[in-house]
């Protein structure tokens with residue numbers, strides 16, 4: 001691991017954090033186990049009460065016949081798409097150019113399964129019905145990611161989802177949901193998880209993002225699909241002899257946070273509004289549709305970093321631990337609202353944003369005039 005940046009170091013020392021659920025230390029696991037009966041029997045290669053109860057609970061929450069726990073979403077989704085390709089006899093799937101499978105999985109789908117990918121829509125927008133209608137023939141499955149993380153967590157409308165789902169069903173194309181952050185978008189749609197999932201043949205949900213568990217994923221769908229996915233899970237080495245540390249923590253944090261998504265969504269809009277009122281800063285989307293958004297800054301990383309350091313030092317609020325360079329004139333960072341925000345006194349939040357705005361204007365408004 002490289003040395004922590006100055007921003008990371010100062011962020012780590014701040015008393016409050018604007019986003020997320022808190023430090024990912026081993027206490028997260030300890031807390032989930034605090035009240036657990038030590039006599040509980042461990043799961044064993046995918047069987048046993050702990051894993052089976054949790055899988056049933058998630059299947060019914062997602063409105064699907066069955067569900068299976070996977071150590072990672074990466075594993076779960078490659079397998080889901082492989083099953084749909086085998087069913088159709090066509091090794092081709094379609095998804096967004098910035099899908100996790102396309103940019104973060106070292107081409108697992110192509111290398112391990114020789115599945116061809118069709119990229120829908122351009123990088124800066126979400127997939128629309130016309131993208132699906134105009135795609136080339138022979139696609140076995142379309143994957144939709146809700147929300148589309150790499151573009152700030154944007155979402156298609158619920159009507160668009162319905163239309164895509166209807167089109168896929170009529171044209172014998174399976175629809176898979178990358179719902180890594182599914183719970184986080186439910187307040188915006190005003191729907192239950194089951195209502196959203198009903199439009200999809202298979203669904204993946206992450207257990208460590210908005211839910212805040214240690215790691216892991218749920219894959220849900222019809223019985224036959226889940227049976228096949230269990231065989232693939234074994235082939236992948238995903239059938240760890242015991243998965244209970246992940247399952248017990250996922251279950252604990254699911255119960256603790258599933259009902260808080262509305263709060264995170266509200267706070268996300270509130271905080272995005274504050275960023276948007278600062279000089280040279282705007283959020284993507286302008287008004288968030290989930291607990292996440294990107295903060296774009298029209299100045300270089302080198303220009304912005306000292307300002308963030310000063311605001312974090314003076315107010316004790318960690319706004320971000322990192323900045324990503326877009327080009328020499330702009331940078332951005334990602335925000336996921338979680339439990340941390342409500343612990344910050346409101347007047348301190350206001351002070352931090354006032355200070356951020358002032359410092360941006362003081363240090364950078366002249367720079368912009370010269371361009």
Ligand SMILES: Cc1ncc(COP(=O)(O)O)c(C=O)c1O
Nearest residue numbers: 072073074075100149178180217
């Ligand atoms: C949208 C999306 N899909 C899939 C994954 C993969 O999940 P995992 O880290 O459990 O493999 C991630 C992880 O960041 C993600 O953001």
